[in-house]
Amino acid sequence: MNKLLAMEVFVQVVDAGGFTRAAENMQLPKASVSTLVQGLETALAVKLLHRTTRQISVTADGAAYYERCLRILSDVREAEESLSRTKLSPSGRLRVDAPTGLASEILIPALPDFFERYPDITLELGCSDRPVDLIEEGVDCAVRGGLLGDSALIARRIGILSFVTCAAPSYLARYGVPRHPRELERHRCVNYFSSKTGKIYDWDFTLNGERIQMPLPGVIALNDSNAYVAAGVAGLGIVQMTDFALEEHLRAGRLTQVLDEWITDPIPIHVVYPQNRHLSAKVRVFVEWVAEHFAAHPGMRIRTTPNLLSSQQAAQ
Missing domain, CATH: 1.10.10.10 (Winged helix-like DNA-binding domain superfamily/Winged helix DNA-binding domain)
Known part of the structure; x- marks a missing residue:
């Protein structure tokens, strides 16, 4: 044996x-x-x-x-x-999980650089907004947004996400532009619910020390970030999503930012892996690479001023 x-x-x-x-x-x-x-x-x-x-x-x-x-x-x-030369050139299969939006907008576009550095690694990238059990599902590491509740994981903070509130021009032309978060209670909003618990997330806004957190009415709720953005572009209602996920749609005029001065609570981004598992060379280099990439990405910075592009579009 x-x-x-x-x-x-x-x-x-x-x-x-x-x-x-x-x-x-x-x-x-x-x-x-x-x-x-x-x-x-x-x-x-x-x-x-x-x-x-x-x-x-x-x-x-x-x-x-x-x-x-x-x-x-x-x-x-x-x-x-x-x-061996493994330390210099890690190899083998690496299983990673990441939220859909982060994977498609930030992680995947940068992967050519990763494979140029580490050509002997084969990556299996799971993309969904469903929280996975790393040990149960045999995942080496994962990129996660929000607060971490699993103490069995080692976490390294690699960035932070800021959010903006937007709607399609067709929606705003029909229902009007909200000037205060409380006005959203009379609007149609696109809600987001947890894949794990099914709970619909509250909306939050902060301005000059005033903080508002509340549930909002909506005709649709989704649990996938790409589908959520698509619902906003389709004019189904007002959406609140990350800067990086909406930037292209803002530039193209498919979405217009509203409530520009109000800041939404940012959320931290971590790369996590099981603490009782040996950190192999391939996991270690991926963790270092993703931390380096996210730290340099403009979408990982806290928003402190209104989105000038969307403000100019709203005024046109």
């Missing part, structure tokens, strides 16, 4: 919570995964996992062995990288 492979498989089974997911993550037959874990138990003469038809759980011996495996596998990888 390949003891190191068996240890890697055991760690994957514990991390993924089952044999099926671990087999998928490691691209191995499920039978092979089961056989390797059973071989470990036989060699150690201890039971590492409790198995039922629905789930697995780690025994006390299994939990202790899991922690030892993590340290041993980490040491092995570091030794291998120190004796």
Whole structure:
């Protein structure tokens, strides 16, 4: 039995919570995964996992062995990288997840630079506004917006997002231009709801120390950023979205900013990865690269003044 492979498989089974997911993550037959874990138990003469038809759980011996495996596998990888060119030229499959808007507008356009630097990395990029479980789904790292609630992840802040409030010219011609956030209660707004909880997010505005946070009426609610912007461009109502997602539509005149002086709460952007997983060279270089790229991107800066372009368009 390949003891190191068996240890890697055991760690994957514990991390993924089952044999099926671990087999998928490691691209191995499920039978092979089961056989390797059973071989470990036989060699150690201890039971590492409790198995039922629905789930697995780690025994006390299994939990202790899991922690030892993590340290041993980490040491092995570091030794291998120190004796090879992997440190200079990371390689292999890298699984990353990012919100749809950030991926399409900021991350993907910059990827030619990433692949020029690291041509031996194969990237699998999941793009959705659905929060993923990194360990359960075998994701190496993720770009996330907003407050982080998962203490099992290591997070590095890489930017901040500012928001603007806009509507299509056709909508404003029909329903009028709001001059104060309270006037939005008489308008049609496009709402955004959480993919995880289904809760519709409140709208917020701040000006000269006055802060307003409230739910607003709308005829449609969406949970995908690209679809949300499309709804605004289609004239379905007033939208509140990130600067970078709306910039092109503002320049083209498909959207016009309203309530220019009112600032919406910015949200932080982090790149996160599991703390109990060895930070391989490919993950490390991606984290460094994405932090560098986001820090230099103009869409990651806090908005402190009105969008001059949209103000000029509104006055025309």
